[in-house]
Amino acid sequence: MKKNGKRQPIGTILTMLLFVLFAQGCNGGEISDSSGNALPDVEVIAIANCQGAGCAAHQTEITIGSETHTGYRLTTDSTGKYFYDPYAVQVAPEDAMWIYKPEGDPDPIKFSISKSGYQDILLHYVPQYETITDPDTGEEYLVSEVPEMYLCRDDEIDTDGDNLCDAVEELYGSSPTNVDTNGDGENDDVEIYVLGEETPGSLEDCVGAYCFDELIWCMTGVDENGFDDDGECSGWLDCIEACGDDDMLCPTVCGSFFQSPIKDAFSQCALDNGCYSIEFPDLPACDLPEAEHVAVGNIDGFWWCSAVEADIDYAFYEDCQAFTFDELNETEIDTVSKHIVTYNGEERTAVNPALFTRSANGYLELVYDTWVGYSEQWHPYYVTPNVMVMHVCSVGTDNECHDWATCILTRVPLESLDSGEMAALEAALGNVFQTTLADYTLIRTSDCPSDITMP
Helix, strand or coil, rough: CCCCCCCCCCCHHHHEEEEEEEECCCCCCEEEEEECCCCCCCCCEEEEECCCCCCHHEEEEEECCCCEEEEEEEEECCCCCCEECCCCCCHHHCCCCECCCCCCCCEEEEEEEECCCECCCCECCCCCCEEECCCCCCCCCHHHHCEEEEEEEECCCCCCCCCCHHHHHHHHHCCCCCCCCCCCCCCCHHHHHHCCCCCCCHHHHHHHHCCCCHHHHHHHEEECCEEECCCHHHHHHHHHHHHHHCCCCHHHHHHHCCCCCCHHHHHHHHCCCCCCCCCCCCCCCCCCCCCCCCCCCCCCCEEEEEECCCCCCCCCCCEEEEEEECCCCCCCCEEEEEEEECCCEEEEEEEEEEEEEEECCEEEEEECCCCCCCCCEEEEEEEECCEEEEEEEECCCCCCEEEEEEEEEECCCCCHHHHHHHHHHHHHHHHHCCCCCHHEEECCCCCCCCCHHHH
């Protein structure tokens, strides 16, 4: 299972300072759309007291329900940011504003957030000020960060009817199918917009509310029927916790090393209840060659994954990876993959049963029994009795397709192919992918454990 990441470009010293201010706080924040892209020209009106030269020029009246309020208007810039700046660090002195609530006033500052074509938000926000120092000038600033907000388009689907469209719920970490993700009696939109809970659907809260039995089974290694998985699932939990913050490598290694029906039940429950999703935005979108797919006939039997070309070093296993195929009917191929994985100095063979289904578009869809919520598209571009070249794309719960690797599969170790087969393979790689075999990482096929070498 793979996940995500976001990059923020930094430019001049002033831009760096402003980025630090935004990162550490400020009476300002950032607004994005339901895909996480920055939204410019969003109207933000702060309903609060205001001091500073810019208050008069930015003052406006706004009606909420039956009440009219005085507010102070800004619009987001090209990066989706807005900033009520009392220090005139970002704005001209004549536009400097400090928005605040008088001391002792229990009400939060309210932000009315709106853009044509998008759902309006009324955010209640209690500033939590911090003091930061400009490293260049020594100046100190009080700053407070408004949580990042995501706007739904007016036409986007809101499955559970909690005023958060499905795509935005995934960004906030709440469930698109449960109005009260953490089961505490408050709807998700109230928790985010009124109570200030940025992640009402944190994984811990969500699985505790909806998957408690599965979590207990995983922690104890014993399911409701008394099945004991010898601590595999609890080992998986420990591995994930200890592995680090690599959202792609850690679940892949831990999930391959620790394999358990209890783990799969836990993962399925968490997915079904919207506690997490599997996405791959760190990987590029699936970029297929212009060549036509070739037909995959009967490929029954044992195949090595002999070589892989990929942009990331953990998109594949370098040590003894093999497949056994068994055609079930015209559209389905039963599949078992085996590969070596090492964790904490211990080596194991991971066994992944799966099913290939031939699609009408020419590729094979691979769904694993053990990797809940994850699937792959295998695009065949070269197939002979002894060699196949497949371009593999990963698909998560968002149904977005991302590049993973190009794999060369052979019935025998790659070095055992005769000169004619090698020449034909090299020609195919050049014609279809504009690569040579030298661009590929060779995967070990000799001296592999018996459970890898024997189908």
